[in-house]
Amino acid sequence: MTQKSSEGARSDDPAEIGRRVQRLRGERGFTQRQLAEPAYTAAYVSTLESGKVRPSEAALRHLAERLGVSYEELATGRPAHLAAELRLRLTDARRALATGAPDDSAELFRAVHEEAVAQDLTEEQADALLGLGDCLLESGELTDARDRFAAAERLLADEPLPRRVPAVRGRATAHLLTGELRYACYLLESTLDELDAAGLHDPEALLLLYTASIAPYMDMGAHARAAHAAELALALAPRVDDPALVAGMHRGVARTLIAEGRIAEADASLAKAQELYRQLHIRTELAHCHWMRGYVHAQDGDLEQAESELRTARDILASKRAALFTEQVEVELADVLRRRGKTGEAAALLRPLLTASDEEDEGGGGSRSTGGARSTGGAGPLGAGRGAVHAGGAHRLLGLIAEERGDTEAAEEHYCAALSLLERSSAVGDLADLCRLLGDLLRRTGRVEAAMDAYRTGLGHRAAPGTTTLGPAPATPPM
Incomplete structure (x- = not known):
């Protein structure tokens, strides 16, 4: 900030302007009288160059024209270009x-x-x-x-x-x-x-x-x-x-x-x-619109169209190397792929998005992403400080995949990791469903009291979706 302050002084300080006028006059071989005429006197130029008077805009414009420089350059010392x-x-x-x-x-x-x-x-x-x-x-x-x-x-x-x-x-x-x-x-x-x-x-x-x-x-x-x-x-x-x-x-x-x-x-x-x-x-923002439309189609059960919209969003973001946003779309795309029966492809998208330990938890029969599934440059894992909501979503999906193959221990670990991330982010929209999944898993494995606690937590979040955290919607502008 020292440089800025110094430059600001050159703009306002009469002594700096005076030195600038004197230097430019000397470079062009003008006398003070030659520079001043016809509008001003040599005495005025002498007083200005000594820094004893603040020149008016009119005076600076006259002197700038005589010296062959722009008004801005003479007033501030900055080259016009x-x-x-x-x-x-x-x-x-x-x-x-x-x-x-x-x-x-x-x-x-x-x-x-x-x-x-x-x-x-x-x-x-x-x-x-x-x-x-x-x-x-x-x-x-x-x-x-x-x-x-x-x-x-x-x-x-x-x-x-x-x-x-x-x-x-x-x-x-x-x-x-x-x-x-x-x-x-x-x-x-x-x-x-x-x-x-x-x-x-x-x-x-x-x-x-x-x-x-x-x-x-x-x-x-x-x-x-x-x-x-x-x-x-x-x-x-x-x-x-x-x-x-x-x-x-x-x-x-x-x-x-x-x-x-x-x-x-x-x-x-x-x-x-x-x-x-x-x-x-x-392009990034339009990708978010495709992303939203993919979600809407998935909610309506049109999984083929949902996959198409999400792939479009992912391609736009990946082409811009928008690593974090691309990773988030991949989580949502993996959800649709799993629902379409493409479990292997879904898991291949999800594993590289989390930490190495998470990948090991999910390991066993799974391989790392292949076939160009990752195109974001390896910017780092999703987690509490980076894409927290979608990190929770990735854990939820990996938990579902683990349940489907009968690995209840891995499923519970993923559900608990997801619950922690979503609670810290106040992402109440997904918490109720996650608590239901965890409760069902705990009940099936004989831990009824723990299952009841999970269900109660889910009901608490279910009672408070967006209406209690958001005020009236913004007014719609004239289109």
């Missing part, structure tokens, strides 16, 4: 995130952020932080991701709410994935209500919020609300053309404009490109 170049690098980083591994693009975002801080460029700092947050989300580093989004939101505190929505969405997603489901819903719903109250029905902002809300709704058992959010998100998506093609055009044009010195036009073109590259994240 710097912000445009940083925007260009941000679009490169966004493209890298859309097409490659998040770790690679994170390095690009960090470099831009450091330079933006040094030059006191708030907008570029915020956008670099948003990019870093998205990289960290996709790689599963959730605490660091949340911190980056919060920092971006603070930088944009004076901007219109739609500008801050990506940071809000990022924070909510990070809280969701660490198991704070209620707070994630609160962040998203309160922002939707705030947008509606202000009449700010921005399609991209709404799309980000609605699609981000699907997962916490699902995990809390608010299935009707999740389905409604998915319908709204899918209705909003066609209002955006192919972002990759349009952004590529703007980015190419910006390169030629910068080379020709047409900085303002290049900056405008890069702003369009950067916005469109940000919208490439919509």
